[in-house]
Amino acid sequence: MGNTGSSNKISQQDRAILDLKIQRDKLHQYQKRITVVTTRETEIAKECLRKGDKQRALLALRRKKYQESLLEKTDQQLAQLQALTSDVEFALVQKDVIFGLQQGTAVLKAIHKEIGGLEKVEMILEESAEAQAYQREISEMLAGQMSNEDEDAVEDELEALEREAGILPKMPDAPTITNEEMPDAPQTLPTESKEEQMKRRRREREKKSRVGAIEA
Numbered sequence: 001m002g003n004t005g006s007s008n009k010i011s012q013q014d015r016a017i018l019d020l021k022i023q024r025d026k027l028h029q030y031q032k033r034i035t036v037v038t039t040r041e042t043e044i045a046k047e048c049l050r051k052g053d054k055q056r057a058l059l060a061l062r063r064k065k066y067q068e069s070l071l072e073k074t075d076q077q078l079a080q081l082q083a084l085t086s087d088v089e090f091a092l093v094q095k096d097v098i099f100g101l102q103q104g105t106a107v108l109k110a111i112h113k114e115i116g117g118l119e120k121v122e123m124i125l126e127e128s129a130e131a132q133a134y135q136r137e138i139s140e141m142l143a144g145q146m147s148n149e150d151e152d153a154v155e156d157e158l159e160a161l162e163r164e165a166g167i168l169p170k171m172p173d174a175p176t177i178t179n180e181e182m183p184d185a186p187q188t189l190p191t192e193s194k195e196e197q198m199k200r201r202r203r204e205r206e207k208k209s210r211v212g213a214i215e216a
Helices: 004-008 012-050 054-087 090-115 118-122 129-143 148-164 194-215
Strands: none
Touching: 012 054, 012 090, 012 118, 012 148, 054 090, 054 129, 054 148, 148 194
16 A cells, blocks of 8 residues: 555656646747737838838847747757657756756746837837837847848848838839840840848848947
């Protein structure tokens, strides 16, 4: 009778797997809540573009991308750790699991602290000294946190919104020229490849960063 309770005892491995599932559930719940914020960030970007304020539109989209990237990366890491605890000896991954749980909690705290909720998003549209200080703070913080791939994705989204708003008009059709009129002319004009476009954007970001450092 004295051993009856021992068979129902939860092991450290079971507890770690449960904690990971709880952490992932929290992240998924937060992802649903943050959709309200990211939707508003997209709306703000559109509003800024309509006013001709491309810099603030870009800030709103970068803020949105940063939040989405943090949540996505953390979710992927927790899923990987959950699989590890089930597939290999728990003692080998126990430290990684504990670290993963701590990191997941840290991500949620970072988003709350550095980004804030809807009230912070609205400050992108404001002109007050406090709002401008917040905009500079977020811009500087994001500069050291986002990857080149994230920045390129933001640029692509900005261009898509500009086209949607009619800010990037279609180029007028060029006059038709026959081969007889210009026999040595190339048949097609060179276009910028996706890779070349990404490299150009990165050069522009690095240039802006250097100028900002000099002005500071």
